[in-house]
Amino acid sequence: MRTLDSSTSLRIAVQKSGRLTDKTLNLLEGIGLKFDDYKRSLLVKCRNFDVELLLIRDDDIPEYVEDGVCDLGFVGANTVAEDEADVTILRGLDYGVCRLSIAAPKAGDIQSAADLNGKRIATSYPVLTRKFLESKGLSADIVTLSGSVEIAPRLEIADVITDLVSTGGTLKANGLQELETIFDSETQLVKTNKPLSEGKQALIEKFLQRIEGYQKAEKSRYIMMNAPESAVDEIKDIIPSLKSPTVMPLADNGMVAIHTVITITTFWDLMENLKDAGATGIVVLPIESMIA
């Protein structure tokens, strides 16, 4: 077990193979980190940043970070909460979004969480399920399974289940209906609470700044358009975030080019209004990173 570590190389835990793997590696590459073939090794050195990745099962990540074996980890909030891990959550990341829900056979007599008293619940999340039952003053038997939980009611191992849901397709395919969400989850970047050297802390700050820039850029687009000079004020009203756009005169008399950054969620709603205001030649470009 490591305590105060004088080395500066950050060790980051990433799921080896599963739902979070590609998105986490894409994020790391998106912030400029380059790795040699991570398919073949469990410990992979970064070529251009003082970082190494430890590729392990997601269930092991909270404990590795808690113990200081890894300084940081990318893992589902569900896994961190189920482990009751003593770690610091640095960032929520908008992938691996899912929820832990109670689900019961469609045709059965359990129609809400209130019907759970005295029933058997199959789950891979006994801690979160128990906490939910306690918070509702309910009493039920928990049957812990490590996978394929959806099949448990059909096998008569349990009356209901709690499991992760995103589209609901798996529940539907197994004749189950979702009754109630007990935990909302997304991927989190977590940090060890063990003491870290100043060098590592500085490196984590740098790492976080890059992630912040990447997250901002992911949600933003660079937009360019041409418009009559007389329409600039109206266009500013249409895009509230447009405080001080770059406005450049064009060779055509009375026409300007307007450049600014917008959030992607608002873009499509604004597009028609921009056209009505006289904007033409609207070009929208992705942004690689945004540094304050």
Ligand SMILES: Nc1ncnc2c1ncn2[C@@H]1O[C@H](COP(=O)(O)OP(=O)(O)OP(=O)(O)O)[C@@H](O)[C@H]1O
């Ligand atoms: N359907 C889903 N949609 C979105 N995110 C999900 C979904 N199911 C799971 N997740 C998230 O992805 C994480 C990893 O899921 P995965 O199914 O790859 O885990 P696993 O089978 O336990 O993998 P491992 O072999 O590493 O133990 C989950 O803990 C959860 O945070």
Ligand SMILES: O=P(O)(O)OC[C@H]1O[C@H](OP(=O)(O)OP(=O)(O)O)[C@H](O)[C@@H]1O
């Ligand atoms: O609501 P849905 O979109 O259908 O997703 C839910 C399913 O996704 C997860 O399993 P996954 O596909 O990751 O497989 P695993 O359980 O074998 O790890 C989860 O355990 C559910 O079974």
Ligand SMILES: [Mg+2]
């Ligand atoms: Mg797992």
